[in-house]
Amino acid sequence: MNHLWLFLLDTAGRMTSWDFWAAYLPYYLIGAVVTIELTVVAVISGTLLGLLAALAKIGAAKTLLTAGLKRLASLYTWAIRGTPLLVQIYLVHFGLNQFDITLSRFESGAIALSVNAGAYITEIIRAGILSIDKGQMEAARALGMSYAKAMRRVIIPQAYRRLTPPLINEFVALLKDSSLVSVIGLVELMRTARIYSSSTFRPFDAFLLAALIYLLLTTVFTTIGNYVEKRLEVYEK
């Protein structure tokens, strides 16, 4: 192990940026895979969480249960959107320790990111659903559909077409925000860059390579998103 460090230090001075990148790219890619995993988990669970919270917020508070859920959903988005992600990550990873709950770095990171993303996605989905003309719900109800069926068959299918652009933005933001999870020591892309920055004394090369990989990932994400958006656009002028 010590030999490896010495080797890196010794050669670093004579390397060009290209040499550095060529030498360390494989390690960065391993970190990037963790970043992608983290983002995918947060996108999926954050979207589910957001959909549930959005439906709770929009629905009528007719029964004690729905009224309670509505309150809970409001509290959730208020608290999460009003506090820094960094604090949330610490609370999950270190805070829960106080109650003898020990999570792996990946678990903590994934939970914090999902819960955080869920709150923002709630507002995106809520705005999307509310943007659907009221006449749509009325027409569905007039046919005899229940509220739930009208949501499922008429409102949500229309909303999600409108939701794709803001959701893609949110997913891209999430990918970038996942770099914050490096603070609890999870070796994702950002942490990888920090490790090689200090071990090689080439912080510019080390962080620039991370930046380029982030840029590549967000560009791919956006491109896929735009493609999906186009495919969904058929019926709207």
Place this chain on the structure above:
Amino acid sequence: MTEPVVRMKGVEKYFGSLHVLKNIHLSVAPGEVLVICGPSGSGKSTLLRCVNHLEPIDEGEIFVLGQPVGFRTLPNGRKVPVKEQDMNRLRSQIGMVFQRFNLFPHMTALENVMEGLVTVKKVPRDEAREKAKRLLEKVGLGDKLQNYPSQLSGGQQQRTAIARALGMEPKLMLFDEPTSALDPELIGEVLAVMKDVAKEGMTMMVVTHEMGFAREMADRVIFMDQGEILEEAEPEKFFTEPEHERTKAFLRRILAS
């Protein structure tokens, strides 16, 4: 005497402090075509929307097909909400046609007509498709089955919306100014479809300012003003010798335009 399709007794409706419907008593007999007219803001849409409980009423009672709408009065006088499923089932027997069509934009004309059949009436898809096709052919849209609403003219959209409502085999049809969002040259095609529906014996409540339609098809015309039914008469009498000054003024304005 047969049970009326719609029976409204002492209906009151408020939007906040705005008194929108005042002591409405109204019955619609089976097969009757009732035309409702009156100035903008007089409560015509609200009246229709109360009939299928898109709007809850504050006082009074409404029965459709003998069933209570929205609230049921217990023998002890207390009011309890009608069960959700019962209300949905009743709504599926009441067709509604909106001023702005309200077709589902993510579905083709065919799918729009099939939707209620499949998801509410649980008709098998193949059967629903055949029925939807027949209905769209009947309203003259046999060649537009696969068009999305955005690819149809206003008149075609409204005819699709009528087909969608008819597909449910309703016992009552509510029309809320079905032609007022249309370009003048498209009004005729929609009125023609409505006349066909009326001739087949459908019970209809129609909010419209198309006085030609009212004269020809209505069994009765009511005039609403500021939330009240001010006048109620057979069309001949309504148009030739209205009783109220406000009705006369309204008719003069409508007929002049």
